[in-house]
Amino acid sequence: MNYIKHLNAVFLQFSKDGRLNPTHISLYVTLFQLWNNYHFPVNFHINREEVIQFSKIGSKTTYHRCIKELHHWKYLLYEPSHNPFHGSKIKMFNFGTSDGQVLYPSHTNIGTSNGQAVVPINKHIQTVINNTNGNKLDRPKNENEVIVFFQEENWPELEAKKFYNHYQGIGWKVGGKTKIIDWQATARNWMLKADELKTVKTVVAVSQNTDNLKTSSNKNYSDPL
Incomplete structure (x- = not known):
């Protein structure tokens, strides 16, 4: 397998695959x-x-969702393990087109002995990110995508609809001004704030139900003070 040809081929495939998001690539x-x-x-x-x-x-x-999707989409073979002492098994498919020599990346050598340059992996990553701008995270594709995301985070469908309708109504901007870069991160912040609000409401409810006077309906007013 040729290291460079494999990366070039798989990143080209990434750029064409609209199902992928940055988490899959990472x-x-x-x-x-x-x-x-x-x-x-x-x-x-x-x-x-x-x-x-x-x-x-x-x-x-x-x-788990992303690795199963990569398996289903034939980027790799994933065999989960239920043994805590034996990790899951991965088989990476070869996306290269020839049986050339494998080029191992080096932190010190910029090129190989025959003058062939080894392209840093960071350059490939940046290339695929630039080529996958179609998979933007500034807003979800539809309400159903938000519902699925909230359910994966163990949140009810109703909360997902509240989130979607709120930001859909203000054009997916924070405070109605700043454009959202990552709607999933914004959704997680929404969940955190919702948790905080639940905590505040619980504390208020408990304090309101507490009888600080401790009065008794059987008090005998003939008793001296």
Whole structure:
């Protein structure tokens, strides 16, 4: 497998695939780097927490959804493990077109001995991000996408509709002025504020139900004070 040809091919595929979002790409790049670290075996085992940390994914739910989708869309083969001491197995499909020499990235060498330049992986990542501007996160495609996202975060459909209708009504802008960059991040902030509001209402309700006077209807007013 040729390292460069593989990256060029898979990133080209990313740019054409409208189903992907930046989380899918981040997860794939993380798995590719682990595959690289293991010197490109046929398959390898992963640690879920490590992958989530490296790919900057915010929740286990999002991680499981994205890795299953990458599996379903034939970017890789994912075999989940239910053994805490034995990680899930990953097989990365070869997107290269030739059986050329594998080029391992180096932190010190800019080029190879024959003068061939090794393109830094960051350049490939930036290229695919630029080519996938069609997959913007400034607003969801529709209300159903918001409902699915809220359900994945264990929030009810009603709260998702409140969020969608609110921001749909103000043109997906924060405070009606600043354009939203990532609607999912805005949705998470919405959830946090909703939790805080629930806490405040609970405290107020408890305080209102507390009888601070402790009066008794059986008081004998003939008793001396």
